[in-house]
Amino acid sequence: MNPSLADFLKTHLPQYENDIHESFSLQRLNTWRVGGSAECLFEPRSIQAITDVFKILPDVPITWLGLGSNVLLSDSGMPGLVIVTQGGLSQLSHDGALFFAEAGVPCAKLARYAARQGFEKGEFFAGIPGTVGGALAMNAGAFGSETWLHVADVMCINRQGECIRRTPQDFQISYRKALGHPNEWFVSAQFRLQVGDTHVAQEKIRALLAQRKETQPTGEHTCGSVFKNPPGNYAGKLIEACGLKGYAIGDAVVSPKHANFIVNQGKARAEDIVQLIQYIQQTVYEQAGVRLEPEVKIME
Secondary structure, three states, rough: OOOOHHHHHHHHHHHHHEEEEEEEEOOOHOOOOOOOOOOEEEOOOOOOHHHHHHHHHOOOOOOEEOOOEEEEOOOEEEEEEEEEEEOOOEEEEEEEEEEEEOOOOOOHHHHHHHHHHHHOOOOOHHHHOOOOOHHHHHOEEOOOOHHHHHHHEEEEEEEEOOEEEOOOOOOEOOEEEEEOOOOOOEEEEEEEEEEEOOOOOOOHHHHHHHHHHHHHOOOOOOOOOOOOOOOOOOHHHHHOOOOOOOEEEEEEEEEOOOOEEEEEEEOHHHHHHHHHHHHHHHHHHHHHHOOOOOOOOOEE
């Protein structure tokens, strides 16, 4: 009988034994609190740890999780290796206007850190409910700004465990999308911000977070915005105009506060959320003639 993936990795890399887990429930590792278990979960404490694992990793699927926002994980679980960057890839520093952040750094932490150092233009990161790695992967944005507007360069890792430094010119950047080389993932980035005033930056962060709390269902189990805004319009307004606020399938409900959010009221399954997403898309298309594209990454 062949060993499990977790046993294989533990045998060959005993120094990481405590960071490798078999059949690990993913529900507490994503903001929707849904999904099955990871076949093998890895919590790396450094980029070097990922390099070591990738050098011996069999040809299995790889899934990356930061804070677990903007993802919908399948009820049947995730095969292969799930890498959780939160808490491990947490290095954060700066050299003048260049801010270095590893993939597991929460975007809100980056925003607050930059403000304390007397730099501006990074305040919008406080409104992104995820990590730097996820923000890079989807060109996350909030309050009128986007991640890649501030990227100086990034460090990627490939399946062979090789780290490669790349610049924005190596990627196709667009609204909520950053297309790069296949089978490469972000492990860190440098952001270029603007010298400013600590008090001004911190006040702006407070104002932005107050606005977010006023208009979005913060503190509830959501993934963040479910749909991309179509050109010249807002997904939330289209969904609300179709009378879908409060519409529910199981314990998955369209937020009464902001229609572009789906809330898990307690016992929703991933399948309930998928069905609700599809129902919203169908209804908006039938009533408004607009095809809504999910912003959330659905992993099935």
